[in-house]
Amino acid sequence: MTAAPYNYNYIFKYIIIGDMGVGKSCLLHQFTEKKFMANCPHTIGVEFGTRIIEVDDKKIKLQIWDTAGQERFRAVTRSYYRGAAGALMVYDITRRSTYNHLSSWLTDTRNLTNPSTVIFLIGNKSDLESTREVTYEEAKEFADENGLMFLEASAMTGQNVEEAFLETARKIYQNIQEGRLDLNASESGVQHRPSQPSRTSLSSEATNVKDQCSC
Amino acid sequence: MEELLNDVVPQEDLERFEKKYHHEQELDGEVSTETKFEYAFCLVRSRYTNDIRKGIMILEELARLHPDGRRDYIYYLAFGNARIKNYTEGLKYCRAFLEIESNDQVRSLEEYIKKQSDKEIAKGMAVAGGAALVLGGILAIAMAKNNRNRDK
Ligand SMILES: Nc1nc2c(ncn2[C@@H]2O[C@H](COP(=O)(O)OP(=O)(O)OP(=O)(O)O)[C@@H](O)[C@H]2O)c(=O)[nH]1
Ligand SMILES: [Mg+2]
Numbered sequence: 457m458t459a460a461p462y463n464y465n466y467i468f469k470y471i472i473i474g475d476m477g478v479g480k481s482c483l484l485h486q487f488t489e490k491k492f493m494a495n496c497p498h499t500i501g502v503e504f505g506t507r508i509i510e511v512d513d514k515k516i517k518l519q520i521w522d523t524a525g526q527e528r529f530r531a532v533t534r535s536y537y538r539g540a541a542g543a544l545m546v547y548d549i550t551r552r553s554t555y556n557h558l559s560s561w562l563t564d565t566r567n568l569t570n571p572s573t574v575i576f577l578i579g580n581k582s583d584l585e586s587t588r589e590v591t592y593e594e595a596k597e598f599a600d601e602n603g604l605m606f607l608e609a610s611a612m613t614g615q616n617v618e619e620a621f622l623e624t625a626r627k628i629y630q631n632i633q634e635g636r637l638d639l640n641a642s643e644s645g646v647q648h649r650p651s652q653p654s655r656t657s658l659s660s661e662a663t664n665v666k667d668q669c670s671c
Numbered sequence: 672m673e674e675l676l677n678d679v680v681p682q683e684d685l686e687r688f689e690k691k692y693h694h695e696q697e698l699d700g701e702v703s704t705e706t707k708f709e710y711a712f713c714l715v716r717s718r719y720t721n722d723i724r725k726g727i728m729i730l731e732e733l734a735r736l737h738p739d740g741r742r743d744y745i746y747y748l749a750f751g752n753a754r755i756k757n758y759t760e761g762l763k764y765c766r767a768f769l770e771i772e773s774n775d776q777v778r779s780l781e782e783y784i785k786k787q788s789d790k791e792i793a794k795g796m797a798v799a800g801g802a803a804l805v806l807g808g809i810l811a812i813a814m815a816k817n818n819r820n821r822d823k
Contacts (some may be wrong), residue, residue, distance in 0.1 A: 497774050498744040505674045528705060532712045535684045
């Protein structure tokens with residue numbers, strides 16, 4: 457089989473984590489399908505989504521693993537953290553308990569990913585202002601203290617959903633450019649794909665063969 | 672969907688939950704439902720068919736005895752069966768699930784299994800087609816011979 461040229465230059469692996477019901481699957485769905493699911497059942501184990509985006513004229517394929525927040529999946533979904541280039545850590549601004557659990561999610565993430573993994577905190581359901589239980593300022597302070605990127609978003613209205621996924625990718629890309637992320641490390645969560653693989657190498661091989669034949 | 676089914680459990684995770692399972696078995700003579708599920712969840716994501724089969728057996732038992740977690744068990748029964756190309760069984764579990772609950776995650780697994788099993792059927796037909804050609808060829812030769820004999 458001939459290697460078809462990839463239509464992207466990089467693959468970034470993301471995970472989405474956080475308590476059950478905070479809206480992880482809805483955020484993913486909004487990002488990949490631009491639609492809101494009003495009645496979304498609990499994820500079983502893990503779901504998967506993908507989308508190709510562009511950063512700095514480079515095409516990047518995001519492979520996104522959306523984990524189940526239900527407690528019984530907590531231990532087994534830890535396998536998916538390994539090799540994540542980006543982690544979207546989600547809480548629900550209308551449920552304080554989901555915010556209080558962040559430090560435990562953060563501990564897992566730090567323990568199971570690389571130092572270069574970009575962690576983006578999302579306060580979801582920002583459309584539900586009237587039932588808010590966590591202020592923006594408080595969460596922003598938590599994010600700053602822990603070196604996390606942060607936005608409030610709404611999977612329902614779509615507000616800041618693109619931004620969260622794209623800014624994570626930009627940060628990962630920047631880490632690559634600045635040499636903070638080792639592309640050769642097996643668990644960097646990034647794969648580089650030359651956009652025109654084997655084309656050039658094939659033709660040079662072909663000329664080599666010809667050269668040999670002619671002598 | 673393909674990525675989910677092709678994804679393989681890290682060996683060390685499989686081993687960790689396997690150890691936990693055996694540890695409980697030795698210590699208490701029985702294994703908790705959670706530990707069984709965790710072990711089965713790793714087994715059905717293994718690279719090896721025998722592991723997947725073992726995972727399916729554990730999940731079948733769980734689904735029979737513990738109705739509260741049934742949707743998780745049935746989903747991973749469909750998933751495990753799909754990974755070892757037991758498409759008929761896989762579809763059965765998807766349909767059983769969808770009768771109880773409308774669910775996009777299960778629906779996309781069902782669609783994927785259907786597509787894969789259609790592909791297998793098409794392959795089977797291609798082989799049958801090949802056999803038909805071969806047999807047809809033999810028949811044609813035999814008939815030509817017969818005709819010649821008759822001409823004589
Ligand atoms: N108002 C509002 N509701 C939301 C938003 N995002 C999600 N929801 C609702 O919250 C519920 C849970 O959303 P999910 O996306 O299933 O939550 P999850 O984090 O994936 O949950 P698990 O899969 O169990 O871990 C669903 O009923 C959604 O419709 C949002 O931004 N605004
Ligand atoms: Mg979910």
